[in-house]
Amino acid sequence: MSSQKNILIVGTGGVGAVFGSRFQYAGARVSVVCRSNFNKVKESGFTIRSLKFGNTVFVPDCVISAKNDQAFDSVFYDYVFVSTKSLPNVENPALAILPFINSPDTIIVLLQNGIGVEDPFSILFPNNPILSCVVRVNSTQIEPSIIQHGTLCCLLYNFYTSLKSPKFSDTILKEFDAFLKLAKVESIISPNIQKERWLKLAWNAAFGSISVLSGGKDGKSLAEDIYTCTLMRDTMREVFAVGHAVLSEPLVDGSIEESIESYVSLVLTRPNAVYPSMLYDYQFKRPMEHQVIIKNPIDLAEKAKVSTPLLKTLYALLISIEGGRL
Amino acid sequence: MSSQKNILIVGTGGVGAVFGSRFQYAGARVSVVCRSNFNKVKESGFTIRSLKFGNTVFVPDCVISAKNDQAFDSVFYDYVFVSTKSLPNVENPALAILPFINSPDTIIVLLQNGIGVEDPFSILFPNNPILSCVVRVNSTQIEPSIIQHGTLCCLLYNFYTSLKSPKFSDTILKEFDAFLKLAKVESIISPNIQKERWLKLAWNAAFGSISVLSGGKDGKSLAEDIYTCTLMRDTMREVFAVGHAVLSEPLVDGSIEESIESYVSLVLTRPNAVYPSMLYDYQFKRPMEHQVIIKNPIDLAEKAKVSTPLLKTLYALLISIEGGRL
Numbered sequence: 001m002s003s004q005k006n007i008l009i010v011g012t013g014g015v016g017a018v019f020g021s022r023f024q025y026a027g028a029r030v031s032v033v034c035r036s037n038f039n040k041v042k043e044s045g046f047t048i049r050s051l052k053f054g055n056t057v058f059v060p061d062c063v064i065s066a067k068n069d070q071a072f073d074s075v076f077y078d079y080v081f082v083s084t085k086s087l088p089n090v091e092n093p094a095l096a097i098l099p100f101i102n103s104p105d106t107i108i109v110l111l112q113n114g115i116g117v118e119d120p121f122s123i124l125f126p127n128n129p130i131l132s133c134v135v136r137v138n139s140t141q142i143e144p145s146i147i148q149h150g151t152l153c154c155l156l157y158n159f160y161t162s163l164k165s166p167k168f169s170d171t172i173l174k175e176f177d178a179f180l181k182l183a184k185v186e187s188i189i190s191p192n193i194q195k196e197r198w199l200k201l202a203w204n205a206a207f208g209s210i211s212v213l214s215g216g217k218d219g220k221s222l223a224e225d226i227y228t229c230t231l232m233r234d235t236m237r238e239v240f241a242v243g244h245a246v247l248s249e250p251l252v253d254g255s256i257e258e259s260i261e262s263y264v265s266l267v268l269t270r271p272n273a274v275y276p277s278m279l280y281d282y283q284f285k286r287p288m289e290h291q292v293i294i295k296n297p298i299d300l301a302e303k304a305k306v307s308t309p310l311l312k313t314l315y316a317l318l319i320s321i322e323g324g325r326l
Numbered sequence: 327m328s329s330q331k332n333i334l335i336v337g338t339g340g341v342g343a344v345f346g347s348r349f350q351y352a353g354a355r356v357s358v359v360c361r362s363n364f365n366k367v368k369e370s371g372f373t374i375r376s377l378k379f380g381n382t383v384f385v386p387d388c389v390i391s392a393k394n395d396q397a398f399d400s401v402f403y404d405y406v407f408v409s410t411k412s413l414p415n416v417e418n419p420a421l422a423i424l425p426f427i428n429s430p431d432t433i434i435v436l437l438q439n440g441i442g443v444e445d446p447f448s449i450l451f452p453n454n455p456i457l458s459c460v461v462r463v464n465s466t467q468i469e470p471s472i473i474q475h476g477t478l479c480c481l482l483y484n485f486y487t488s489l490k491s492p493k494f495s496d497t498i499l500k501e502f503d504a505f506l507k508l509a510k511v512e513s514i515i516s517p518n519i520q521k522e523r524w525l526k527l528a529w530n531a532a533f534g535s536i537s538v539l540s541g542g543k544d545g546k547s548l549a550e551d552i553y554t555c556t557l558m559r560d561t562m563r564e565v566f567a568v569g570h571a572v573l574s575e576p577l578v579d580g581s582i583e584e585s586i587e588s589y590v591s592l593v594l595t596r597p598n599a600v601y602p603s604m605l606y607d608y609q610f611k612r613p614m615e616h617q618v619i620i621k622n623p624i625d626l627a628e629k630a631k632v633s634t635p636l637l638k639t640l641y642a643l644l645i646s647i648e649g650g651r652l
Contacts, residue, residue: 213539214646225649227642234635309560309635316553317643320540323551 004029005179008077008100010066011084012037014139015111017046017147019081019185021058026183031062031075033096038065040145050139050149053184066096076103079176082121083111083135085281089291093117094124104128107172110160111135113204114292115197115300118160129168131176132160134196136186154186158193198243198251203263205293206235208278209314212321216283218273223264235310236260242297242311245304285325290318330355331505334403334426336392337410338363340465341437343372343473345407345511347384352509357388357401359422364391366471376465376475379510392422402429405502408447409437409461411607415617419443420450430454433498436486437461439530440618441523441626444486455498458486460522462512480512484519524569524577529589531619532561534604535640538647542609544599549590561636562586568623568637571630611651616644 005028009016012032024030034041045059080097087093097108104127110117111133118132134157138150157176159168173189180187190196211217214228222228237260243251252259267274281288294315301308331354335342338358350356360367371385406423413419423434430453436443437459444458460483464476484499499515506513516522537543540554548554563586569577578585593600607614620641627634 210643213643215650217646217650225642225646227638228646231639231642234638310639312553312560313557313636313639316551316557317536317539320543320551320554324541324543 005078006075007031007079007081008033008097009060009081009083010096010100011035011082012041012046013083013141014147014149015135015137016081016083017048017058017141017145018050018137018139018149018153019083019111019183020060021046021048021056022053022153022183022185023179024058024061026179028078028179029061031064031077032060033064033066033100035066037141037144038063038067044145046145046147048147048149050147052149052151052153074102075100077101077106079107079109081109081111085277085287085289086112086114086117086292087287087289088116088120089295090287092120092124094120097121098124101125101128107131107176109133109157109176111155112292113197113200114289114296115201116296117292122160129172130160131157131172132193132197133157134190134193134200153184154188155180156188156190156193156196158190160193192247194247195243195249195251198239198247199259201243201293201297202236202239202251202259204276204278205239205297205311205314206232207267208276208288208293209290209318210235211276211279212282212288213314213317216275216279218275219267220270220273223268229264231310233260233264235314236263238308238310239297242301242304242306242308245306246300282322282325287326288318288322290315290322294318331404332401333357333405333407334359334423335386335407335409336422336426337361337408338367338372339409339467340473340475341461341463342407342409343374343384343467343471344376344463344465344475344479345409345437345509346386347372347374347379347382348479348509348511349505350384350387352505354404354505355387357390357403358386359390359392359426361392363467363470364389364393370471372471372473374473374475376473378475378477378479400428401426403427403432405433405435407435407437411603411613411615412438412440412443412618413613413615414442414446415621416613418446418450420446423447424450427451427454433457433502435459435483435502437481438618439523439526440615440622441527442622443618448486456486457483457498457502458519458523459483460516460519460526479510480514481506482514482516482519482522484516486519518573520573521569521575521577524565524573525585527569527619527623528562528565528577528586530602530604531565531623531637531640532558533593534602534614534619535616535644536561537602537605538608538614539640539643542601542605544601545593546596546599549593555590557636559586559590561640562589564634564636565623568627568630568632568634571632572626608648608651613652614644614648616641616648620644 007028008031009020010033020030042063107129109131136152136154138152177187240256333354334357335346336359346356368389433455435457462478462480464478503513566582
């Protein structure tokens with residue numbers, strides 16, 4: 001086995017493409033699995049317009065079509081990155097990588113938002129190390145294979161599981177950290193990655209669902225309206241309470257109100273309107289990620305006996321309007 | 327003054343037209359104020375297709391245009407019935423009858439849904455008796471001046487105000503009761519009309535707002551979906567709690583759960599899909615009655631220190647989607 005890292009990226013929208021480009025820059029052989037943008041990427045790779053890294057063309061070493069799911073691969077991948085949407089209510093997300101995992105040494109790296117996204121992978125691949133990540137990359141695929149990227153490129157991560165078998169060793173974390181640094185990706189080994197996931201969820205759950213249900217408002221408009229801003233704050237408070245109960249510790253050391261305030265301030269001071277991916281999904285009549293962003297937290301809250309009237313309301317309305325569209 | 331009753335009906339949709347027809351049948355002189363259906367009604371009256379009363383044409387004694395608001399009237403009306411929508415957030419609803427009230431003896435009869443609908447009238451006409459009603463009439467204006475009516479025709483009512491001045495006497499109630507009976511309208515003098523209003527509101531608040539926010543589902547579909555049905559039940563529970571606190575007594579003698587169950591059963595066993603007026607208003611880009619149906623109850627709940635997370639959520643989303651449409 002050559003020392004060159006062999007990497008697969010499944011789901012190459014804005015996030016997957018930027019990471020793929022960085023990993024190739026760091027010397028890895030990078031394969032990508034594409035769905036809607038397959039033809040474009042196969043033809044001419046990704047055009048990446050990045051404020052952080054400059055304008056580049058990223059031509060993957062191998063482009064695989066997601067539709068050709070018989071394409072079992074005999075290649076050994078050091079890392080399989082999953083940056084598809086997480087839709088366990090539609091299909092088992094772990095099946096997307098089944099053709100590509102032929103060794104327990106392949107490290108599965110999950111870049112998805114939400115709570116409980118790791119479960120389908122840990123069930124299907126119980127012997128593989130799974131790295132659960134919180135992604136901070138402000139990139140979008142503005143048209144198939146054309147990626148607009150800002151200045152953020154950061155991964156927070158740690159193992160999914162408290163199990164500290166030898167395989168789930170610090171060596172894996174150190175190697176991954178070194179590789180990310182080589183790729184000029186900011187690397188943060190989080191002492192409590194689930195806490196980070198809940199912190200990100202507080203924003204995603206409130207912003208995504210309320211944007212869709214309010215008729216398609218951007219974050220700034222929602223924050224400027226007293227009623228929707230109050231609703232966003234109340235929803236975030238609910239998520240903080242659930243996360244606290246599920247993890248048996250507060251999500252932040254300081255004041256929850258200050259955290260919520262910082263989310264709201266951030267969106268109020270942004271120069272441009274920012275829309276959540278859930279709204280794009282709704283507008284383009286694609287399934288929304290309401291399972292991992294709202295329903296899984298509600299289910300965990302019930303087990304922890306925490307009341308979630310707002311999350312339940314938003315969920316009921318979201319699946320109802322989705323049902324009339326899909 | 328002749329003994330013939332002189333009646334004005336302001337707002338002649340399905341409800342106003344059916345009552346007008348009945349009052350003329352009972353021997354009254356009936357004038358109507360029309361908005362969108364003025365030309366049609368002026369030309370040929372109302373065609374009323376009623377399962378209860380048979381098919382009739384109701385030609386009002388006088389048809390007044392709502393747009394001609396300079397038309398101050400020197401006629402004395404015994405009763406002014408108000409069956410317009412209640413939109414205090416858009417305009418003062420009491421102004422619609424200002425040209426027609428020239429005596430403190432005119433009895434104002436409010437047929438509108440919601441809480442606090444009487445306030446604008448009691449402020450503008452502090453000396454007139456105001457009868458607050460809960461209307462049970464299943465009629466719809468299927469096209470301008472064409473009314474479809476089922477089998478219900480009932481009014482529950484009593485004075486708005488606890489003030490028992492001589493003018494607000496039992497004589498007024500008795501006369502009104504006798505007149506309704508003559509008109510073959512079922513007449514129920516309610517010992518606690520505000521309680522009846524809250525009971526009706528429990529359904530209206532839940533059904534109207536959730537129908538709109540769920541993408542336009544009818545009552546039966548909402549009740550058949552476990553998530554939206556749970557949301558409707560929870561919303562009704564909230565309204566019951568607010569009404570209880572505001573009136574300082576429970577809305578029903580028995581179990582709240584049984585009352586909620588009866589609302590849900592009723593809608594589940596209906597042969598046809600039934601849609602709330604709030605949905606029609608939303609679909610036709612007209613203002614919705616969210617002020618009197620949701621916001622006023624929220625404000626009263628705050629004063630009574632009752633928590634209303636669901637009503638607040640529904641309200642925030644409703645005014646947000648309305649803002650993008652009107």
